[in-house]
Amino acid sequence: MKYSAQFGEGKETRARAIEIPREAAGPKVDVVLDGKNALWEVSPMPGGGYSLVGPDSRHAEATVHRLPDGRLRVHVGGDVFEFEFLDELTARAQQAAGAKGKRKSSDVKAAIPGRVLRILVKPGDVVTAKQPLLVLEAMKMENDVRSTRDGTIRSVEVVAGQAVGAGDVLVRFAPET
């Protein structure tokens, strides 16, 4: 399987390519990194993550987390790496479509898990970008959830007191006319 890792955002991006066999069961895995072939020793750890021994016998533990925006965060020992990680087909399709086609989102999602404390808008309200729409409480802190754009509220998907997860839709906008 071929993958492309994209580091950085905006102008300062760089990509690295990696290929591993589809049945990468270990312990020895043939890895092609930026075109160079090497044998890695892989041992999955209980609770997730891998204990990895590189071709020069350097060892490190690595665990992979998926962020709400789809990017990966990989802890390697005490260090943290964040990047976009796409399989070859998706990466090519994205390239063909031009830059990462950023659709204008019609939803406001929770960036963090929490409990809805107060709702400040109702369907039909006309709001402006950055206007607070509701207040989330999580771990003893109140956090404003602000509008991502100008628009008219179509629906509020949550009620006060409700617990929400990161990525849950909180408010939907009416389609633009």
Add this chain to the structure above:
Amino acid sequence: MSAPRLLIANRGEIAVRIIRACRALGISPVAVYSEPDRDALHVRLADWAVPIGPAPAKESYLVVEKLLDAAAWTGASFVHPGFGFLSENAEFAQAVIDRGLIWVGPKPSSISAMGSKTESRRRMVEAKVPVVPGMTTPAKDADELVRFGREHGFPLLLKAAAGGGGKGMRVVRSEDEVAAAFERTRSEAKSFFADEAVYAELYVENSRHVEVQVLGDKQGRVIAVGERECSLQRRHQKVLEECPSPVVGPELRARMQAVAVAAAKAVEYESAGTVEFLLAQDGRFYFLEMNTRIQVEHPVTEMVYGVDLVAEMIRIARGEPMSLPEVLDPRGHAVECRIYAEDPARNFAPSPGVVKKIRWPGGPGIRIDAGLEEGDTVPLDYDPMVAKLITWGEDRPKAIARMISALQESRVEGIESSIPFFLELLADPDVQAGRFSTQFLDTWKYSGHRQPEAGLEDFALVAAALDAVGRSGRASLLGPSDGPSAWRTARPSYGRRD
């Protein structure tokens, strides 16, 4: 004869800490738990465990009657409140005493004297303890705050009169910020401390937060057990503390300790308490507040002075004289990092969820006070602090070096934690040199781009590829799915009852 029982009106790592003090004294610990805490570590370590209601603290850990009933049901004779929750609630202390139980803490009158920040300031002025200029009564409305600001100048610090632990505080830099800040602080004050009183004081820029540990017993003895440096704060929440303070020498220590003892004696203080000072750049110091309870950062004092403050609190509650001499000498240096379930790379967004993997460090001079184990869930209803990592060394650089290797050895996976933040913070030359004020973390920003060792990125890519192959394998068996991310499954299962 069965062992006396002590009810812990708290949860998390401080409940675990109190359980350990109970064991040291041959006391049988009684835990209480809300619904999501049924399987929490403090419950697993206790001899007795009593359910006290649903997740919201207002319906469980803050309900006096439920706690008293739990004590009666289990035959507990002591109640230790820990910190936060009802620890500085004089009515709770009084209710415990009225039920014929022993309150492990100061007298209710001492708590109420120090509990209202405005009242405590008045008492301190009477006792000739220096204080920062501020309002002596809670603000009736935003206009009163504006008038105070016009008279004394901005910035102001808005505080919940019943607050503590860094919650319910806001810096207000200009008049037009007052109204919104007043409303928000009041709302937080009401929801966290059940008291919406808010007042303001002058905000002294570039000062340090240095606090003195005191202990008083029922024989009337009050002693000071050194100071702690707690200037590294984010949103007024301490993140890293140390003992001793890198800027406090023997002479300043003696003066601060004397004032702290005077402050404690002014309210006839018994038990462990902390007198917090603001230390200005010119070396003057002012009373901020007294915390009438055990403090989160007490372990750094314990490491440097070789004492068990929580056990001492229980001894004092039993009516015994404290076991410590009048003068204690510091030995070496200790540092504490508060491990929060927060994502430093996402503006410290709360990160509750299931902790899939934990590894704590070991070795000489290392102490872990943790409230959770591998597989536990961090609920979103409570404070994000899940553990404390404390290291000791013969001097400050050695304690810090030990902390860095301890952090590197630690693993907390499944939730995000402040461990990467501390590794970056402790690499900062100003932090290593002890050059910082309470404003340091307002401008110091976590970049997440600590220069990693060359070649480690390869490990990240290999792990990502292995993970992706594993996922696509699962997808072909289970049907098309993008797979549950750590963030989605982080939602506690009790969260969607309604």
